[in-house]
Amino acid sequence: MNDFKEKLYRFMSGRYGFDQFSRFLMTAGLIMAVLCMFLRFLPFRSIYYICSFLNTFFYIFAVFRILSRNTYKRTLENEKYLRIRNKVMPFFDEKTKSIRDRNYIYKKCPKCSAKLRLKRIKGKHITKCPKCGLKFNVRIFIEYKNKYPDMGPY
Ligand SMILES: [Zn+2]
Numbered sequence: 001m002n003d004f005k006e007k008l009y010r011f012m013s014g015r016y017g018f019d020q021f022s023r024f025l026m027t028a029g030l031i032m033a034v035l036c037m038f039l040r041f042l043p044f045r046s047i048y049y050i051c052s053f054l055n056t057f058f059y060i061f062a063v064f065r066i067l068s069r070n071t072y073k074r075t076l077e078n079e080k081y082l083r084i085r086n087k088v089m090p091f092f093d094e095k096t097k098s099i100r101d102r103n104y105i106y107k108k109c110p111k112c113s114a115k116l117r118l119k120r121i122k123g124k125h126i127t128k129c130p131k132c133g134l135k136f137n138v139r140i141f142i143e144y145k146n147k148y149p150d151m152g153p154y
Helices: 002-012 020-039 045-067 071-103
Strands: 105-109 115-119 122-129 135-140
Touching: 020 045, 020 071, 071 105, 115 122
Parallel strands: none
Antiparallel strands: 105 115, 122 135
C-alpha cells in the first residue's frame, strides 16, 4: 500500500491536480451519466447520444486537467471558470428566491402581528394564526409585481 502511495505521488508530481473547475466537470459528467440512464429508455436517440458524448467528454477533460503538466494554463482556466461562476450564481439565487416568493404570500396576523406565510391560492380563505390561534379571513389576489401585495391591515 505504501509502495502504491509512493508510486502515485511520483506519478502526480509536477502535474496540476484537482481544482474547482475539474470538480464542476466531474459533476456535469455525473449529471449526464444519470440523464443517459433515463434517456436510454426513451425514443430520442440523438439526445441520448449527445448526452453520452458529453458525459465522456466532461470526464476525459477533467482527467486531462488533473494529469496535465501545464499548470499555468490550467490555473488560468480555473480562474476563468470561477469568474463565470461568480457572475452566474447570484442570478440563479435570485431566480430561486423569486420563484419561492411567487408561490407564497406574507400576511400579518391582525391580533398578534405574527408574519404568516401562506400559499398563494387565489380567492377568499379562512386562515388560523399558528401563534395566537385567531381565525381570520384572507383574500388572495394573483399579483406578482409587488413583492408583498397583500400585506397590511385587513
Ligand atoms: Zn396571531
